[in-house]
Amino acid sequence: MNKKALIVWGGWDGHQPEQVADIFKGILEEENFQVEVSNSLDSYADKEKLQSLDLIVPHWTMGEIERKYVLNISEAVATGVGLAGCHGGMCDSFRNNVDWQFMTGGNWVAHPGNDGVEYTINIKHSSSPLLKDISDFKVASEQYYLHYDPAVEVLATTRFPMFHGPHSANKAVDMPVVWTKRWGHGNVFYNSLGHQANIVAMPEVSLIMRRGFLWAAAGKALAHKVDEASSFGNVRTYTGMGDSQ
Template identity: 45%
Template sequence: MKRALIIYGGWEGHQPATVSAYLAAQLKEVGFDVTRTPSLDVLDDVDTLFDFNLIIIHWTRGELSPERFDNISAAVAHGVGLAGIHGGLTSAFQNNKKWLWLTGGCFVAHPGGLNTTYTVKILDHQHPITQHLDDFEIQTEQYFVLMDPAIHVLADTVFAAGEHPEATNPEPIHLPVAWIKRWGRGRVFFQSLGHDLTTCQRPEVTRLTLQGFQWAAQ
């Protein structure tokens, strides 16, 4: 049986306890043994991290010490998967630049807020994470991110030209919604949907998330 560790906490606006419980339930349904913890202390022991197939970080904002980063980095490089959704991964620990390198990108803004309606376009229909998924429309935050050129983008979205005057982009901008990357022997997965439980429970979002977690766990 594969083992997943979910570390949740940080800013309460992302409902970390509620959403992480939903993610745990989905993983249990496909056969994972899941441990949830509301503390970063588990990152102090690298040997403990090696016992898991997958580490899910659901922690918005916060601080990550160099020692804790080194431990999780070593675990992923060893082959433990790393995954997360929405601000729980790419808006976590933004003062730690190495964390941004490990995860593949960094949240910057969601200019239209929660009432933004946009299309998620699946780019790689052959990948296990996007199997049985077609393009879909959703109303939630549209994430503007900075990204590592090394990531492989599975799905993206378009920020229209001139929609946000302060941005001054003269042409439409395509930015990723879901991506993967490698870190040593480990797999990293991220998707940007999941501001609240209602968004996470959308069938398309649940499938994208769960298949991403399963892929990252190898």
């Protein structure tokens, strides 16, 4: 049986969300996924449907989302559904929703120099095989400065500063570009590259996304092997941050 994926695109048009969603759809269909594409956040309203998926691919920049939708996604991912996305479509979504940021692992705060900055993506040797045989490469695009969760496993980085600004007064830092993390039983994957469709279509970037999608979706099968009585089964462990707001 084919795995099932949901792509939800929208928000700021500058990120070409419809075009990027179409690229993602093509990648997933090549991997024999049954793909549903939506441009409505109401696609997150049906909690049971979300939990029947293998993969959720958000590509929605900025905007606002109903809190119950984020909790539905959080619960689905915690039960094993994968979550994978890129650039502002995943980590510059819903800036007022801290539950979303907690789940995804980070949030965009700046791109010094804006679009067209030339910088290097440095692949890290780590315990993950996701970026195996991919070499360091250059890109001319937005260079994302992120506030990120120290729990993520960083698979690729980029060096700041490349463009002079107030942040240049600090020492050089290596900022994560690609990371993975766990959310309950679920696998979460993020790649900060992907400002527009031409960047997503780069061979290195599309390969990274393909591998990220497959890795994230693989968590569903593994989740079924884990005792449901474990502490990861209690979704409130992961969504309680917003309960006091």
